[in-house]
Amino acid sequence: MLYGPLGVSLAPYIRSSPTLSKLFTPVAKWYAGGSLYRQYGLLYDDLLIEERPEVQKALSRLTPREAYDRAFRIKRASQADVLHAPLPRDQWTKPEEDIRYLLPHVEAVEKETLERAKWDTLEVKRK
Structure with a gap:
């Protein structure tokens, strides 16, 4: 999952609360409209920082059609x-x-990275 600067995502909490969802949805729509990326024909995932290793690996997993688009x-x-x-x-x-379109691939790569780190630091103890 992609996190903010503090390493915490409040999105699941906001989505689970009807009151907070009603409060933040208009603000989110206003912000997305004001950021102008849609006026240039871009999707939100086109704005992700490509230099991150997780995003690089996720980009390599796109289908040829998605990569071309x-x-x-x-x-x-x-x-x-x-x-x-x-x-x-x-x-x-x-x-x-x-x-x-790219978020599921990034999340999968992050999960794999965490799992790989877990297995790489696994200690085997003899009985």
Whole structure:
């Protein structure tokens, strides 16, 4: 799971509480709309820092089609940024299209890394 700067994710707690969910959902939608990545045709997972080893391994697990689509979105957004203009409105990413396609792969890699670390530090004791 991806964590914030303090190493703790409050998302499961907020989602489990109807009151907190009602409070934070409009703020989250406003923030996502204000960050402008959708106006450049990007998905949220396109913004993940690629230099992290977990993300590098997750990117290698994408299907060829997903990898091509990701590269296309990033190149198209870069070109729009060079022109100092977002894409036409019909090419913006709609909120319902903004799915987390890379997150399951990153979480799987993080689980494997933790499991590998656990097995690498396993002590065998003789009876």
